[in-house]
Amino acid sequence: MLSDLEIAQSAKIKNIKEIAGKLGIPESMLEPYGHYKAKLPLSLIDPEKINGKKLILVSAISPTPAGEGKTTVSIGLCEGLNQIGKKTTVVLREPSLGPVFGIKGGAAGGGYAQVVPMEDINLHFTGDFPAIEKANNLLAALIDNNIQNKNSTLGIDPRTVHWKRVMDMNDRALRHIIIGLGGTTSGVPRETGFDITAASEIMAILCLSENFDDLKKRMGNIFVGFTYDKKPVFARDLKAEGAMAALLKDAIKPNLVQTLEGNPAIIHGGPFANIAQGTNSVLATKMGLSLSDYVVTEAGFGFDLGAEKFLDIKCVSSGLKPGVAVLVATIRALKYHGGVKLDEIKKPNAQAVENGLENLEKHIENIRKFNICPVVAINKFADDTVEELEVVKNLCNKLGIRSAITTAHAEGGRGAVQLAEAVVEVLNECKSDFKPLYDWGWSVERKIETIAKQIYGANAIDYTAQAKDDLKKIESLNLDKLPVCIAKTQKSLSDNPKLLGRPENFIVTVREIEIAAGAGFVIPITGNIMRMPGLPEYPAAEKIDIDSEGRIKGLF
Template structure:
């Protein structure tokens, strides 16, 4: 059965029943139909946060074979609830780009899903739409001010860094010209589109502590310079009030349910290869205020999502996970060992041993943050006992506990052993998170530390544009912000073709973008794009809806 077919066999519980499990009265919910609701920020209790256990789920370097990080996160939540631990899973919202592109939906899989999966994958409660509209409102205000003869701030169009966004993969919009069609249509200038998940507004939404913080951060968005070289921010255009108004509902986390009827909070959706890759601070704190355990994830591999989770989100919010679960699969490790996609189902212990270099590096990286690590092997039907035992032996050598999770086929039942291990580690852990770097370090030192310590790079090279960007950042007094490195998810390096554990490579920073509203700068490495393109055979071609409104093809 496909994911959507499995989802359609489940009788969903009214969202009020799910809220009751968290001690929330139905009167406090803002209903979006029978099975979705928004939660008020008043439910966050800062005094209870340190009493609870935050579990981060990350993964080895992603491959086309897939690791099932979201599926394991949901299954682990089911397993923890099965063994008597009051647990909520807190996840990001899916972007329509990957849903219709190469990846498909992002609500888990098999018997380890969050529901209603069609709604969550398609529009949900409108949060992405609100982010998109708030972002594009600022773009419209910028171009309007450039053209204005009465209220002009003297913005130099050549310096404007703010693009437009849409929640779709569309490579043809990466570089465009606006303002064509005569003087009534504005001032022609070069710009482009990013995907909504890469919007600074999305990053701001996910790093804001409350509504006042959100509005202030929106005002801090850097736009460009005037003709006399003065910096311009969104607050100078009086844009942040209207932008915040568009996000009035989007700032509230969304409550849905797992297949087994446990609470799931889903909020925000920044990618990890071009943004910070984690759900909102508000959603995480909401879960910790209402549950004893919170399972959350950080996008892509540990080198991307988890590093940013620790060095940006946790430092900003004062969070410290009780345990971190690293998801690996036999087939992905064989892929890192050189096996082609069409041969991954065949046993290949030699390739598996070689591919485990990638697992080894990620385990090393976990320990650099002074956290309590666990490895979860996401089991597939083609895995052999001999292959699983090889990975277990490797984990024993690395002195990291490991457990097998069979959550796609068995849901929470297949995660009970992993849940017991996770609960034991979390409840006994006395470690406190140690960030990799100090925000007060120079930008170059922060980038070098991540690239050498986490990626394994030998050196860092800056293009002339990146060097000029550094000078601009320093002149604006923004050099003490953390760094959110944009890098391919396919490799520990900035070259997607270097699988396994590459060594002696150079990371090239080609430019550095400013996200002063979000509160970080973005060194962009390699050929990373902030507007993805569709593959030759996009998932959209397989999605359909029948005359009764039943959707097929989502997975």
């Protein structure tokens, strides 16, 4: 059996000019990065062409170690829609090097439902992540330079600065560090740390910006801290926004690549869904809708995280309205939610599948709360039994929603035709009328409570003393009308990763609330969320190599 990398390397990849031609993009407007990837100018986005196009959101049940294959299904659905004559582009996030070299591996799909060139996409790609990293760290350098400068008129209190440097790598040793050691010429000593690049506010800003002016304005709105006399300091006070935006001159442009079957794929941005909004850029989505009749896009982790944020933050901010939500589930994951241990999930167990359906059912309920029509995609594995598959299909029939089995990993677009046909039928028959879960004008507490109770299923919300102080600070800065982007474990509907299935009678505890005024949201933090992951005992990096011909091996 071929590995994902071997499948990708054996594919007959087309010149990116041919892929652009499918979208009607003239060669003169393409900005190639080699033969197989290119940047797309923002002038290709046409608001008038977006109207009437079909936006398909792909999400999933609560993730498990068994894997759900959300990206694989998204790419397979794009292939399937193109096979039935629908002009479709898949729009995805860029992978972070941290998970690539850590435990998760790449994020370019899998099997015969991949985007290529897989090695480039999973490694440096077109340099977007390094540009975001540099813009973030430029602001960090300007902050420390201002603190060091005796002639500074700002008077920043270093104890109030929470802006960290970032790096696109898992490195737990950098979570908490002391900078400025070495004497008076080396800066003012203070405690700080590193976050991973995907968790940077700059990443969130890039993915929500509508144009260069909006990008620069958002950069200027980044909250830095307070002066010694308690006045707020923003990045614009440091005159940082112009240079930061200049570093993102090319990174703001979406990237064009292709699927294994030669269909267009736009990949841009990569915020994590358990920390930030967990979806590709507004510009990439609008680019796809300007150039195609159908766009398939995904939101990270389960519907309670990436999809909720996609809908309540990205869609409200940009005016996007998905016509259908595809919810990905696997028999293996449902067994895991049903109480089966990981080393036994391949054994037939229809009763365990039935026990795990409560998680699937809760996510379906959540989709309907946004007035969006759901479709369940059953991502089939070879060891799934007919009886087990019937358990899921019976639930969907009982709830009156369409379901379809997909085998895109093994068969590419051919294995997703059934799902593609189901999605088109639902788009034609079930009229979604998207409405957000909450009003941005509500209080921060009411917004948090609405998500926690309606989406997670919590009984109540508890705030630590730090969180209560943060609420007062947010209100004093007149930032309480921003949406909330809750940081929470992806492993459970609750804030406790050990509670599988559909937890009940639990309390969500908000530890603190961070301000991301540039991105345009506040971040209530629940549980133990790491913004700088660590490497596992046996990192994936140990298996990655390159041969004498320059061919990469071990990437998955």
